Amino acid sequence: MKKFNMAVDGTSGVGKSSVCDIIADKLNMTHLDTGAMYRCVALYLKEGNTNLEDLSAVESALDNVHIRFDGDKVILNDQDVSKTIRTNEVGMMASKTSALAPVRTKLVSLQKEIAAAKGYIVDGRDICSVVLPDAEVKIFMSATAEARAQRRYKEYVSKGMEVDYKQILDDINQRDYQDSHRAISPLKKAEDAIEVDTSELNIEQVVNKILDIIKEKVD
Ligand code: DC
Numbered sequence: 001m002k003k004f005n006m007a008v009d010g011t012s013g014v015g016k017s018s019v020c021d022i023i024a025d026k027l028n029m030t031h032l033d034t035g036a037m038y039r040c041v042a043l044y045l046k047e048g049n050t051n052l053e054d055l056s057a058v059e060s061a062l063d064n065v066h067i068r069f070d071g072d073k074v075i076l077n078d079q080d081v082s083k084t085i086r087t088n089e090v091g092m093m094a095s096k097t098s099a100l101a102p103v104r105t106k107l108v109s110l111q112k113e114i115a116a117a118k119g120y121i122v123d124g125r126d127i128c129s130v131v132l133p134d135a136e137v138k139i140f141m142s143a144t145a146e147a148r149a150q151r152r153y154k155e156y157v158s159k160g161m162e163v164d165y166k167q168i169l170d171d172i173n174q175r176d177y178q179d180s181h182r183a184i185s186p187l188k189k190a191e192d193a194i195e196v197d198t199s200e201l202n203i204e205q206v207v208n209k210i211l212d213i214i215k216e217k218v219d
Contacts, residue, residue: 001027003118004218007127010141011187012091012175013148015198015206016123019141022207024121027214032069032114034124034131035094037107039085040067040076042094052097059102067110088171095175098125099182125179128190137217138193139210145172147199 006029010016017033024031041062045052050061068075074082084090097103104126111131115122122131128138149169156163179187189195194213198206 001218004136005115005118005132006121006137006139006214007132007135007193008121008123008139008141009125009128009187009189009193010123010139011143011148011172012095012179013152013172014141014143015151015203016141018203019206019210020121020123022203023210023214026207026211029119029121032111032120032122033074034107034111034122034127036069036074036085037067037110038094038098038103038124039090040074040081041065041103041107042097043081043085043090044076045097046090046093052100055100055102058100062102062106065106092171092175095178099178099184101184104184125187126185128193129188130185133190137214138190139213140189140193140195141206142189142195142197143199145169145176148172 006023008016008020012035017031017035020031020033023029044065045058045061048061051057064077066077072082073080074085076085108126108131111122111124111127114120115132122135124131128135128140132138146169149165149172152168152172153163153165156168176187196206196209196213201209
């Protein structure tokens with residue numbers, strides 16, 4: 001199989017990251033989780049109390065953001081933030097700060113640079129349309145808000161966390177709304193992306209479906 005890139009978009013909680021991790025492993029490719037990058041920026045802006053209304057302040061703060069991946073670890077300015085960025089709070093913040101033009105400009109150009117070498121599976125919201133419009137394989141993963149809330153609820157409960165299903169569903173709906181209604185690069189399926197509805201599928205079935213699509217598109 002020749003070296004190729006795969007772009008994967010989808011709503012929050014649809015399972016993009018887990019699926020991309022497994023496929024990257026199977027095909028010996030590198031998974032670039034762009035959501036983690038937006039989460040790092042959100043964390044940095046919050047910790048620095050940056051005024052989000054002041055775009056030049058945001059722009060100068062961004063000059064000090066250095067993100068790198070070390071295996072499974074996400075490193076922000078030499079600090080391992082892998083766990084900190086996964087909280088719901090940082091996710092909600094990332095949904096807000098990712099709507100800011102300077103944030104998108106910086107991260108999109110970084111992502112394009114990284115994936116230029118090919119062999120990447122890049123997941124996010126604007127990958128098929130903006131970051132890698134020429135990717136050999138383009139996937140849009142979807143699932144109903146209820147299916148995603150159920151999965152997240154089960155995941156939290158299995159970790160012994162006390163959670164409220166209704167709250168999880170409300171948060172998912174709110175993030176869907178924010179991500180798909182922002183002015184710049186709102187989440188939407190690119191015309192030439194293949195939709196994979198995961199509502200009724202388990203991870204293995206989703207992985208197999210995407211592997212079949214890859215086989216068809218790449219020789
Ligand atoms: O996929 P995630 O939940 O880790 O993403 C966190 C937030 O970052 C999400 O609400 C929207 C934003 N995001 C984006 O705008 N563009 C991307 N390519 C990836 C994530």
